[in-house]
Amino acid sequence: MKKYFYNSHYLNSNDLSTVIDSLKRNTLSQGSYQKLLEEKIKKKFNVKYCIAVSSATAGLHLAYKSLGLKKNDYIITSTMTWNATTNAAIFCNATSKLVDISDKNFCIDTKKLENFIIKAKKKPKIIVPVHFGASLCNLRKISQIAKKFKIKVVEDASQAMGASYGKNIIGSCKYSDVTIFSLHPVKTITSGEGGLVLTNSYKIFKEVKLMRSHSTFKSIKKEPWSSKALKIGFNYRITEMQCALAYSQLKKLDKFLDKRSMIRKEYMNQLEEYIGSIEFQEINHLDQSSNHMMIIKFNSSNFNLQKKYKIYDFFRKNNIYLTTKYYPLHNQYPFFFKKKKYPKSEEYYLRTFCFPIYYNLKKKEIIYITNLIKKAVNIFKLNV
Numbered sequence: 213m214k215k216y217f218y219n220s221h222y223l224n225s226n227d228l229s230t231v232i233d234s235l236k237r238n239t240l241s242q243g244s245y246q247k248l249l250e251e252k253i254k255k256k257f258n259v260k261y262c263i264a265v266s267s268a269t270a271g272l273h274l275a276y277k278s279l280g281l282k283k284n285d286y287i288i289t290s291t292m293t294w295n296a297t298t299n300a301a302i303f304c305n306a307t308s309k310l311v312d313i314s315d316k317n318f319c320i321d322t323k324k325l326e327n328f329i330i331k332a333k334k335k336p337k338i339i340v341p342v343h344f345g346a347s348l349c350n351l352r353k354i355s356q357i358a359k360k361f362k363i364k365v366v367e368d369a370s371q372a373m374g375a376s377y378g379k380n381i382i383g384s385c386k387y388s389d390v391t392i393f394s395l396h397p398v399k400t401i402t403s404g405e406g407g408l409v410l411t412n413s414y415k416i417f418k419e420v421k422l423m424r425s426h427s428t429f430k431s432i433k434k435e436p437w438s439s440k441a442l443k444i445g446f447n448y449r450i451t452e453m454q455c456a457l458a459y460s461q462l463k464k465l466d467k468f469l470d471k472r473s474m475i476r477k478e479y480m481n482q483l484e485e486y487i488g489s490i491e492f493q494e495i496n497h498l499d500q501s502s503n504h505m506m507i508i509k510f511n512s513s514n515f516n517l518q519k520k521y522k523i524y525d526f527f528r529k530n531n532i533y534l535t536t537k538y539y540p541l542h543n544q545y546p547f548f549f550k551k552k553k554y555p556k557s558e559e560y561y562l563r564t565f566c567f568p569i570y571y572n573l574k575k576k577e578i579i580y581i582t583n584l585i586k587k588a589v590n591i592f593k594l595n596v
């Protein structure tokens with residue numbers, strides 16, 4: 213029987229033929245598909261500059277570095293994100309401070325963020341709002357705080373390609389200095405592995421572009437036969453095959469988003485009578501979601517870790533491989549903080565699972581999954 217996971221990519225024959233076309237061209241890296249992809253992204257997301265890189269992690273690293281993050285500096289982000297957000301700060305010899313999430317949309321709690329920054333003797337260098345699952349951070353508030361305290365903003369929009377914050381498409385950098393997208397296979401569109409750095413700042417663009425390839429440059433006038441570096445750089449280049457795939461996938465972005473939105477609606481329709489026992493991630497009605505994750509929270513007062521194991525096993529026996537995204541960062545390397553500092557993230561981690569949501573998921577499969585959710589609520593007495 214078919215196995216179900218929380219997310220999956222979708223490829224069609226156009227994707228395959230575009231990748232093959234990239235192989236037929238002379239250049240395998242830093243060629244015409246990279247240019248095409250970057251140009252198309254700039255237009256689609258209404259932003260001045262785009263640099264395609266090997267992953268979103270690489271993009272975050274370059275963005276932080278371009279903003280001058282260094283030893284004794286720190287970034288501030290939410291404890292509910294993938295390790296990449298904070299690892300990229302370690303790559304810059306800097307550290308991270310964590311803030312708890314809102315218990316409704318599971319994104320950074322901006323009140324707590326503001327309180328932290330007001331009280332902090334040394335202010336963070338960068339605020340990194342992570343658009344999480346299906347929801348977007350309160351960018352207006354974050355940008356107000358950042359302006360007041362002269363802090364930079366890097367949106368980690370790895371999960372949010374195609375989402376809009378009010379009327380502003382994520383990627384336009386209306387409220388931030390840089391936005392990062394991931395092209396990992398579970399994301400809205402994929403290149404296998406890959407990332408995109410978007411900015412309206414020419415200075416950031418130049419820096420990121422240079423560091424993508426060891427910061428080496430050619431002088432046309434002096435010794436034009438060679439290239440040299442004046443500072444550290446990296447190999448964060450992305451191949452032409454990957455750019456070709458992302459370029460082809462981008463044509464399907466709207467189709468992917470529509471389907472994800474329909475799937476979320478179907479879950480909500482099927483489970484309408486169970487609202488209360490279960491809860492969905494809150495999405496601001498003014499925003500358009502990328503619906504990256506279908507997070508369901510079990511609200512019952514008798515819910516505990518043992519029940520979570522039982523629910524997990526129950527779904528696994530029925531071929532649904534559940535996951536909880538993420539293990540809270542504050543309990544992992546290099547943080548290991550006391551749990552009580554982040555009660556909402558702890559609660560979220562205990563009570564949620566991510567259910568399947570992806571382009572190829574059929575209505576009858578959603579009904580199969582939601583029937584299992586109903587059964588689980590009844591079997592494990594989760595409606596109290």
Ligand SMILES: Cc1ncc(COP(=O)(O)O)c(C=O)c1O
Binds near residue numbers: 269270293368370396
């Ligand atoms: C919030 C967040 N940030 C960063 C990343 C890193 O993306 P990549 O795997 O492209 O480096 C991910 C990927 O899961 C993510 O979800």
